[in-house]
Amino acid sequence: MEHPFLIFFAGLLAGVMNSAAGGGSFVTLPVLVFAGVPSVIANASSTVALFPGSFAGAWAYRHDFVPFEGVSIRALWVASVLGGLAGALLLLFTPVTTFDRIFPWLLLFGTLAFTFGRQAGAALRRVVHIGPAVLLFGQFVLAIYGGYFGGAVGIMTLAVWSLFFNANINAMNAAKTLLVGSMNATAVVCFVIAGKVWWPQALVMMASAVVGGYFGAHYTRKLPQDKVRLGITLLTFLMTAAVFYRTYR
Template sequence: MTEHLLLLAGAGLAAGAMNALAGGGSFVTLPALIAAGVPSVAANASSTVALYPGGLASAWVYRQGLAEVCGVPIRPMLIVTLVGGLAGSLLLLWTPSSTFDVILPWLLLAATLALAFGPRIAPWLQQHARLGAAPILAIQFALGVYGGYFGGAVGLMMMAAWSLLAGVDLKQLNPPRTLMVSAANSVAVLCFVVAGAVRWRETLLLAAGAVVGGYLGAHLGRRLDPRVVRSATIALSVAMTVAFFVRAARG
């Protein structure tokens, strides 16, 4: 029991820092919760709630760097993210844990592929596609649904999608990413708490570490080379994706 508590506290600290740097904190917290014996749907809901305060801490640090995303102002992006987050969180609550166990590795794989290969596709896409505000808002709505449903790596998915469309580096995308992830998580957290899907003891341990990690990570993110952040995040994403495919294969 003590080992599980230490594992969760450490996972929260690491995840909070990861989310502040580039996203992907759920690659740490979700396995930690499942290892502590929490069913997958409850683990996903608890992970979202636990990382929420840390995300807010990071958003506060980044607040002065907020700017439009892919040429679209922050306010409409925020609105569609909130609506998408609500739809996704309700969908998660209606998904049986056995079904989510099958879906989970594929969600992780999608996030990892988008992060790993997005920069290679970006130049071609930016040359051949000129998306207006409506398609970009539709993409952001889908990302909000993804964030509310899965939560894991939604920050990575947003960074990957935006970098494809806008061609800017990760540091420039960090401020709007932290805001949009917090927005999607706000409605998800409310739904999960009302539905009684949160395992509070484990969640509070993760949250305490995530607040500290999120604050420190946001300050560190201002100094680190984006290439280092990106490489480390991809490496962890690949490792966790493989681990969850192995887990699913073993039943």
């Protein structure tokens, strides 16, 4: 395994970011690619490495769940699992050369969603309200994106849900964490069965992400959240610019 310290530090930073505001995959995925891991395998390995954090987050929020009016959490969970499966299979059947070309654009899309997703959701909420059927379809589409790439899928999920109902942020975060974790779990199973995970890199990154997540949750909550999000946003834009330069230079 080349660049073990770079991979370890990327996992550490991603764990801190995910515990603070999200966006950890914007670091782990580009770093794995820069370290020589083929892009499709890097995407799969990054998902596996960061999966324990999402599972732990879902468990931590287990007491904050509230039912959605007009649609059940179970129905949203089914849509998330099926969409995550579809997205993971789509990634597995994507040629590496094709993914190499679309990867920077996916990263840019995810970065913009992370940066402006909440504002866009708030603006749409003033003029748009969706019903249960549209919500379930939207959840399925989001889960396809989550299984295929997943950058900022949590932010996009909250933005879509805000068009359906109003609830406190803890309740939405609880359901979001569970459903994003479920779509990731489905993708992880597919990637492992398909043999698309480079385990030395994934395990090093997984261990450091757990450490970063623990200490990030302890220390970053003492910092102003607007400054934390600004720092993460700047970092994601820098990583996106670096990937574009590497791909199209």
